[in-house]
Structure formats: structure tokens, C-alpha cells
Amino acid sequence: MRRLPVFLVLDVSESMAGTNREQLEEAIGTIVATLRTNAQALDTVYLSVIAFAGIARTLVDLCELPAFRAPPLPIGGGTALGAALELVMDEIDRQVVRGDSTRKGDWRPIVYLFTDGKPTDDVNAARERWQSRYLSRVDLVAVAMGEYADQAVLATLTNHIFTFDPKVTGGFEVFVRWLTESVSMQSERVGDPDAGRISLAKVDNRAIALARPRTDEAPSADADADCVVMVGRCQNTARPYLVKYDRYQGDAVSTEFLEIPVEGYRITGAYPLTEEYFDWTRQGASGGEASTADLEGAAACPCCGNPITIAQCRCGHLLCLAGPGEAHCPWCHADVHFQGGGEDDFTIQRGQG
Numbered sequence: 001m002r003r004l005p006v007f008l009v010l011d012v013s014e015s016m017a018g019t020n021r022e023q024l025e026e027a028i029g030t031i032v033a034t035l036r037t038n039a040q041a042l043d044t045v046y047l048s049v050i051a052f053a054g055i056a057r058t059l060v061d062l063c064e065l066p067a068f069r070a071p072p073l074p075i076g077g078g079t080a081l082g083a084a085l086e087l088v089m090d091e092i093d094r095q096v097v098r099g100d101s102t103r104k105g106d107w108r109p110i111v112y113l114f115t116d117g118k119p120t121d122d123v124n125a126a127r128e129r130w131q132s133r134y135l136s137r138v139d140l141v142a143v144a145m146g147e148y149a150d151q152a153v154l155a156t157l158t159n160h161i162f163t164f165d166p167k168v169t170g171g172f173e174v175f176v177r178w179l180t181e182s183v184s185m186q187s188e189r190v191g192d193p194d195a196g197r198i199s200l201a202k203v204d205n206r207a208i209a210l211a212r213p214r215t216d217e218a219p220s221a222d223a224d225a226d227c228v229v230m231v232g233r234c235q236n237t238a239r240p241y242l243v244k245y246d247r248y249q250g251d252a253v254s255t256e257f258l259e260i261p262v263e264g265y266r267i268t269g270a271y272p273l274t275e276e277y278f279d280w281t282r283q284g285a286s287g288g289e290a291s292t293a294d295l296e297g298a299a300a301c302p303c304c305g306n307p308i309t310i311a312q313c314r315c316g317h318l319l320c321l322a323g324p325g326e327a328h329c330p331w332c333h334a335d336v337h338f339q340g341g342g343e344d345d346f347t348i349q350r351g352q353g
């Protein structure tokens with residue numbers, strides 16, 4: 001039985017927190033459920049799931065569709081694209097059967113790589129390894145989610161780059177259908193010598209489009225520009241949480257003499273994290289600093305309901321707060337006093353997004 005190995009390599013950085021992650025988890029379930037109804041896909045497709053944030057890990061080894069269970073996705077800090085590429089190449093070496101004179105190997109593997117940010121690690125070594133030993137025998141389809149994905153880096157890995165805007169209404173449904181149809185088509189065409197290399201479903205331009213490779217922008221290791229994320233701990237439960245602000249651009253304010261663009265970061269929500277978050281985040285990495293002056297709105301603590309989530313202790317960490325008065329820092333265990341009317345803006349460490 002020749003298998004069609006399909007690797008889903010998913011960016012689970014902090015910008016995925018909240019509804020994006022839930023939608024992605026659901027999407028994997030829907031894709032697998034739909035593929036199971038296609039006899040050819042059911043027979044040939046084997047699916048693996050790899051996640052990456054500050055580190056990369058395999059969540060599901062290549063698995064036949066009837067036995068596949070969609071994994072819960074973690075959230076971590078960073079976009080270690082280099083580590084993710086190294087891992088998927090290791091997994092191809094470990095799990096994909098190569099044909100020789102005595103046996104037929106698996107079909108040509110397909111990697112779907114989803115990312116929404118700029119790499120926070122060095123991708124050069126992984127790229128060289130990819131280009132010299134994998135590019136010619138593995139199909140890579142890269143999906144750049146949102147406008148801050150680094151298409152210039154992706155363009156050095158593959159010609160198949162798509163852009164996907166998760167903010168478009170109904171976009172995820174369009175995206176799930178496109179991916180499912182693409183995998184179905186690939187399973188139906190394995191072994192067809194006229195099929196050429198990879199076949200992908202027609203795109204629905206509302207949400208997903210073929211990208212024209214952009215190679216003009218210099219890759220930078222900065223944090224994502226489209227959101228600001230911060231990690232705090234609940235004073236009452238000691239559980240970690242993530243506060244997320246997304247960038248908005250409003251109509252410019254015009255005066256007689258000049259036009260002032262209106263932009264900044266607006267609260268999206270606060271989400272509970274598990275300690276697993278710290279495993280998926282590279283230690284010592286930070287996404288730079290943000291000033292509370294650029295942040296609009298607030299979210300209550302998702303663990304205990306305290307109204308303040310970005311109170312900063314002397315140790316530099318954030319905790320939740322009911323209001324002014326005595327507090328206990330769940331990070332450094334110091335007793336801290338917060339004064340009322342603390343309207344002063346301050347600088348905080350951002351996550352890497």
C-alpha cells in the first residue's frame with residue numbers, strides 16, 4: 001500500500017490565541033471528516049501535524065485517516081520557522097518510505113506550511129538543507145496568513161505561496177474547503193503520469209489567493225506588527241494568561257493643515273494559558289517593548305475576573321489586579337502596593353507574537 005504523506009505544519013504563535021486557534025483546531029477536524037468520505041483519500045492519505053512557536057514539535061505522526069484524531073493546539077511565543085523546517089525534514093526522513101529496486105515507496109510527500117509572522121530564528125541552514133535535498137522530491141505549499149507573514153522567506157522555499165486573510169467573513173470556511181479539495185485532488189491523481197506535479201483546488205479569491213512572490217522586503221526578526229501580546233499571571237489562581245491587542249487603522253483625522261493617520265492597538269481579549277505555553281516559548285526571547293500609551297481598552301482576567309490585567313510588578317512581570325491596594329505577585333512572590341489613580345503609562349515587555 002503506497003501512502004500519500006501529508007504534513008500540516010502550523011504556526012501556533014501568540015497571534016493565534018483566541019478564535020484563530022479554535023477555528024484552526026475545528027478546521028483540522030472538518031478536513032479529516034470530509035476526506036474520510038472520499039474513498040481514494042481514505043485509502044491513500046496519511047496525515048501528520050507539526051506545530052511551531054518558539055520551538056517545533058510533532059503533535060501527530062503520519063496517521064491513516066480512520067484513526068486520526070485532531071490534536072488540541074498549543075500556544076507559544078515566537079515563530080521558529082527554521083526549527084519547523086528542520087523538524088519536517090527529519091520527519092520525512094524518519095516516516096516516509098523511500099522506494100528502491102525491491103519495493104515501491106510512498107507517494108511524493110506534501111507539506112502544507114501555515115505561518116502568520118516573521119521568523120524569529122535563523123532559517124539559513126534549514127533553507128540550504130531544504131533546497132539541496134528536499135525541494136526536488138517534496139511538494140511544499142505555503143500559506144501566508146494575514147499581511148504580516150514573511151512572504152520573502154517563503155518564496156525562497158517554494159513557488160506555491162497562497163495568502164489567506166482570516167479576517168474575511170466566512171474566510172475560514174473557504175479556506176477549509178480549498179485545503180480539503182486540494183488534498184482530495186492530490187489523492188485522486190497519485191500515480192497518474194499526466195497529472196504533473198502538484199494539483200491544487202481553484203482558489204476562491206474572497207479569502208485565499210495565489211501570492212505573487214515578493215522578494216523585496218528585508219526579513220526582520222522583530223515581533224509581529226499586527227498585534228501586541230503580553231503574558232501575565234492571575235494573582236488569585238497563579239495561572240498564566242495572554243492579553244492580546246490587534247492593530248487597527250481608522251479614518252485619518254483631517255485638519256486645515258495636515259492629515260493625522262489614526263492607528264494603534266485595540267484590545268481583542270484576554271485568554272487563559274496553561275504552563276505548556278512556557279515549553280513552547282524560547283527562553284530569553286522577547287518581542288521588544290510596548291508602551292501602554294499605544295494600547296486602547298482593557299480585558300478582565302480570564303482566570304478570576306479581576307478588571308485589571310496589565311498591572312506591572314517591580315520584577316517586570318504582569319499580574320491581574322482588583323484595584324489599588326496590596327497585592328501579591330504570583331511571579332516573584334513579593335507583596336506589592338499599587339496606588340490608585342495610576343494613570344501613568346509605562347513600558348512593558350511584549351511577547352514575540
Ligand SMILES: [Zn+2]
Nearest residue numbers: 234301304320
Ligand atoms: Zn486573575
Ligand SMILES: [Zn+2]
Nearest residue numbers: 313315329332
Ligand atoms: Zn513580581
